Amino acid sequence: MDIFSDLVLGLSVAITPMNMLYLLIGAVVGMIVGVIPGFGPSAGLAILLPLTFGMDPVGAIMMLAAIYYGSMYGGTITSILLNTPGESATVASTFDGYPLAKKGRAGPALVMQAVASFVGGTVGVLMITVLAPMFSQVSRSFGPPEYFLLAMMGLMTLIVMIGSNWKLGVISALIGLALGTVGVDLETGQGRYTFGSAELIGGIYFIPIAIGLFGLGELFYAFYTGMHRAGEGTLVDYRKETRFWPTAHDFLSTRWTMVRGSILGFVVGVIPGAGATIASLMAYSAERSLSKTPENFGKGEMAGLVAPETANNAASSGAMVPLLTLGIPGSASTAVLLAAFMLWGLRPGPLFMEQNTELAWGLIASMYLGNIILLAINIFAIPLFVLIVKVPYRLLGPCIVVICALGTFTVNASFIEVWLMLAASIVGFFMRMYGFSPAALVLALVLGPLAEQALRQTMTISRGSFDIFFERTASLSIIALTIALLVLLPLMGRYGGRAKTSSKAKG
Amino acid sequence: MTLHTNQIAGHIKAGVLGLALAAPLALAGAAQAQTYPDPAQTLDWTIAFGPGGGNDIMARTIVEILNTYDFYPGNITLENRAGGSGAVGWGHLFGQAGSGYGISTTSGSFVTTPLQADLPWAPTDFTPVALLATDDLVLVVSGTSDIQDIDQFIEFAKANPVNIGGTGTVNVDFIVPALLAQSAGFEFEYISFNSMADQTTALLSGAIDAMAGNPGEILGLIASGDLRPLAYSGNSTPDALAGVPTMAEAGHPIGVSMPRGLILPPDAPAEAQTFWIETMKKVVETPEWAAYIENNTLTPTFLFGEDFRSFLGETQSGFEEVLRSVGAIQ
Numbered sequence: 008m009d010i011f012s013d014l015v016l017g018l019s020v021a022i023t024p025m026n027m028l029y030l031l032i033g034a035v036v037g038m039i040v041g042v043i044p045g046f047g048p049s050a051g052l053a054i055l056l057p058l059t060f061g062m063d064p065v066g067a068i069m070m071l072a073a074i075y076y077g078s079m080y081g082g083t084i085t086s087i088l089l090n091t092p093g094e095s096a097t098v099a100s101t102f103d104g105y106p107l108a109k110k111g112r113a114g115p116a117l118v119m120q121a122v123a124s125f126v127g128g129t130v131g132v133l134m135i136t137v138l139a140p141m142f143s144q145v146s147r148s149f150g151p152p153e154y155f156l157l158a159m160m161g162l163m164t165l166i167v168m169i170g171s172n173w174k175l176g177v178i179s180a181l182i183g184l185a186l187g188t189v190g191v192d193l194e195t196g197q198g199r200y201t202f203g204s205a206e207l208i209g210g211i212y213f214i215p216i217a218i219g220l221f222g223l224g225e226l227f228y229a230f231y232t233g234m235h236r237a238g239e240g241t242l243v244d245y246r247k248e249t250r251f252w253p254t255a256h257d258f259l260s261t262r263w264t265m266v267r268g269s270i271l272g273f274v275v276g277v278i279p280g281a282g283a284t285i286a287s288l289m290a291y292s293a294e295r296s297l298s299k300t301p302e303n304f305g306k307g308e309m310a311g312l313v314a315p316e317t318a319n320n321a322a323s324s325g326a327m328v329p330l331l332t333l334g335i336p337g338s339a340s341t342a343v344l345l346a347a348f349m350l351w352g353l354r355p356g357p358l359f360m361e362q363n364t365e366l367a368w369g370l371i372a373s374m375y376l377g378n379i380i381l382l383a384i385n386i387f388a389i390p391l392f393v394l395i396v397k398v399p400y401r402l403l404g405p406c407i408v409v410i411c412a413l414g415t416f417t418v419n420a421s422f423i424e425v426w427l428m429l430a431a432s433i434v435g436f437f438m439r440m441y442g443f444s445p446a447a448l449v450l451a452l453v454l455g456p457l458a459e460q461a462l463r464q465t466m467t468i469s470r471g472s473f474d475i476f477f478e479r480t481a482s483l484s485i486i487a488l489t490i491a492l493l494v495l496l497p498l499m500g501r502y503g504g505r506a507k508t509s510s511k512a513k514g
Numbered sequence: 515m516t517l518h519t520n521q522i523a524g525h526i527k528a529g530v531l532g533l534a535l536a537a538p539l540a541l542a543g544a545a546q547a548q549t550y551p552d553p554a555q556t557l558d559w560t561i562a563f564g565p566g567g568g569n570d571i572m573a574r575t576i577v578e579i580l581n582t583y584d585f586y587p588g589n590i591t592l593e594n595r596a597g598g599s600g601a602v603g604w605g606h607l608f609g610q611a612g613s614g615y616g617i618s619t620t621s622g623s624f625v626t627t628p629l630q631a632d633l634p635w636a637p638t639d640f641t642p643v644a645l646l647a648t649d650d651l652v653l654v655v656s657g658t659s660d661i662q663d664i665d666q667f668i669e670f671a672k673a674n675p676v677n678i679g680g681t682g683t684v685n686v687d688f689i690v691p692a693l694l695a696q697s698a699g700f701e702f703e704y705i706s707f708n709s710m711a712d713q714t715t716a717l718l719s720g721a722i723d724a725m726a727g728n729p730g731e732i733l734g735l736i737a738s739g740d741l742r743p744l745a746y747s748g749n750s751t752p753d754a755l756a757g758v759p760t761m762a763e764a765g766h767p768i769g770v771s772m773p774r775g776l777i778l779p780p781d782a783p784a785e786a787q788t789f790w791i792e793t794m795k796k797v798v799e800t801p802e803w804a805a806y807i808e809n810n811t812l813t814p815t816f817l818f819g820e821d822f823r824s825f826l827g828e829t830q831s832g833f834e835e836v837l838r839s840v841g842a843i844q
Binding site for chain 1: 564567570571574597598599601602627630631632675677682683684688703705706707708709711712714715716718719720721722730731732733734735736737738740805809810837841843
């Protein structure tokens with residue numbers, strides 16, 4: 008195989024002073040768009056796209072791609088420090104990232120997320136380098152039946168996410184599913200609960216809901232418990248001298264989490280339309296079900312942060328596979344990259360990598376370098392970001408409200424979404440108070456519409472027969488995998504539980 | 515329509531000869547049209563969608579051409595006012611009624627969004643400048659399919675239940691196969707997808723039999739043989755699809771397409787409309803415009819002023835009729 012020579016060619020194309028500058032710009036911009044809640048990579052990419060008119064395509068694509076995967080690094084910072092996901096793929100990172108920060112481990116959490124992002128991103132690029140042609144087969148075997156089964160697998164993770172109080176959890180998930188029905192019905196074209204509003208045609212986007220539920224809901228709860236009366240530094244406890252670096256235990260206990268998260272993330276990322284958000288939620292649930300201490304999840308478990316972080320970065324690499332090998336964008340962000348290719352007069356498709364060897368391998372090589380740059384930027388920037396939490400809460404609070412509102416508005420320039428975000432924040436406050444599960448609501452809102460549409464497409468295709476699920480190799484494989492998970496995970500959980508009790512007995 | 519295009523093309527060529535001498539002619543034109551455009555006034559160019567989309571690329575291409583050739587003397591501010599499938603941006607333009615200094619580009623949603631939502635405006639309310647191009651669709655099957663051409667497809671569709679995919683229901687993706695089926699006399703199930711990417715993967719995975727889509731995004735898959743083009747819905751096949759018949763050539767004229775044009779606010783001054791009609795006649799003769807048409811596999815189609823207004827009206831009522839008959843809109 009001449010993968011090695013291709014990669015060397017790619018590196019020689021990528022490493023020029025100008026291209027390195029573009030890569031650096033992309034990485035920094037990606038970090039920034041990731042940090043701002045709501046303002047995600049696709050919006051950031053789209054805004055910078057016009058600037059690449061007339062640029063050299065290699066430098067331009069290196070920069071744009073860096074914005075995409077860079078945002079996966081940046082998006083976690085606010086998830087950890089403020090419980091506000093910077094963008095959709097980092098919703099799952101709030102579950103344990105924020106509790107970690109509350110426990111005084113903001114520094115280690117931020118370092119670990121940077122390391123996890125780096126590992127996920129790099130494993131992802133490695134897998135592209137070696138396995139892209141193989142995985143392009145995966146991307147082209149997915150039709151509506153497979154998407155439905157995938158969504159069902161995702162919804163199964165609700166069982167894990169709901170936790171102890173299943174009644175409240177089920178109600179939360181049902182609210183999410185109900186919200187997912189809003190918008191134009193894809194099949195008939197009729198509006199559902201849109202009340203004639205043009206802004207609701209596209210349905211309720213889950214980003215404003217997630218920002219409201221997690222970010223502002225948490226903020227209101229903090230005010231309710233009187234945190235604004237306390238002095239500085241009480242939001243999360245942080246001392247640089249002792250608390251910056253993760254302990255050896257943090258690395259050792261999450262080494263397999265990183266491997267699992269990277270592989271799962273990459274595979275899900277390869278499937279067009281599934282993307283980093285679903286990958287990170289699935290990785291979180293998988294890790295929790297595999298863990299020997301599932302009861303610690305949601306209370307500041309390092310593995311609970313590392314799993315979604317490796318997964319979302321690996322997924323952002325995985326999403327490049329259908330883009331480069333088939334010319335099919337797997338996500339909103341890669342759709343902008345596809346638009347960029349077309350803008351420069353390139354023709355994405357199965358022949359793309361052959362016809363544009365330098366560009367394609369330059370891009371792949373630049374992703375190795377970009378991840379290294381991002382790791383460095385992150386480690387250096389963490390002390391700066393942590394300063395945020397030193398701001399007294401009574402001053403920080405109003406700023407969070409403004410940032411969340413602005414961030415929500417910038418995504419689609421929609422006032423309805425700002426109102427939705429504010430309504431979700433009030434609901435989020437009460438959910439927090441009475442022990443509902445905002446995470447289950449968001450997961451149901453993401454996967455519900457996907458499951459519904461895919462099932463209806465499948466049923467239309469098969470004229471109402473369920474046999475179609477058993478006639479396709481890909482869907483059969485997913486069914487087999489699901490059954491394996493359903494049978495094996497509880498067994499492993501039981502085994503893991505026993506191991507834990509015995510170790511406790513020893514200790 | 516072809517006749518019309520030729521006439522205008524001739525007209526433009528005559529005018530364009532002097533254009534190498536550039537600006538003076540444009541200024542003379544401006545002086546002729548009384549006070550429009552006043553270079554002191556800033557032109558507010560609304561893009562009703564986010565950056566990177568088809569509408570955005572078209573607007574930025576036109577503005578780039580206007581600046582390169584000095585076709586417009588004043589300042590132009592481009593602003594993306596996305597939201598509600600174009601409702602927000604075109605609503606903004608609607609609110610500038612009477613002004614000659616607001617302008618916007620149109621795309622398919624300009625016709626379809628008003629059919630789906632309660633909006634205060636209809637496409638025909640705006641002051642029409644020109645239809646510059648249309649988005650047309652190519653009907654494709656998977657490269658592994660036994661179907662080689664459109665006749666075989668129609669034959670197959672008459673004998674077997676077929677599934678045809680497209681993006682959304684209130685969209686030309688559905689209207690084109692619906693009209694084709696009506697004309698050719700077959701029945702099909704329409705499978706609606708959220709995006710071109712979803713429908714392409716579904717077709718490659720063998721879940722659906724065929725799909726109608728914009729050729730631009732799938733040219734690569736067509737070139738590699740993964741997808742096989744059968745017929746094109748536009749008036750003439752673009753170079754990139756050479757050898758593929760149009761649906762009209764196959765005996766099934768469709769006559770619906772998505773308008774890419776330019777509009778001014780309702781009741782804009784007549785001299786503003788005249789200025790922009792004359793300016794756009796020059797814009798479409800530039801090599802930059804030709805490159806835009808080719809890169810995006812659009813069909814160049816020209817209609818100016820009131821002809822564009824009636825085209826919009828006809829397109830919308832055509833859509834409404836088909837969509838109402840299947841119950842997609844009430």
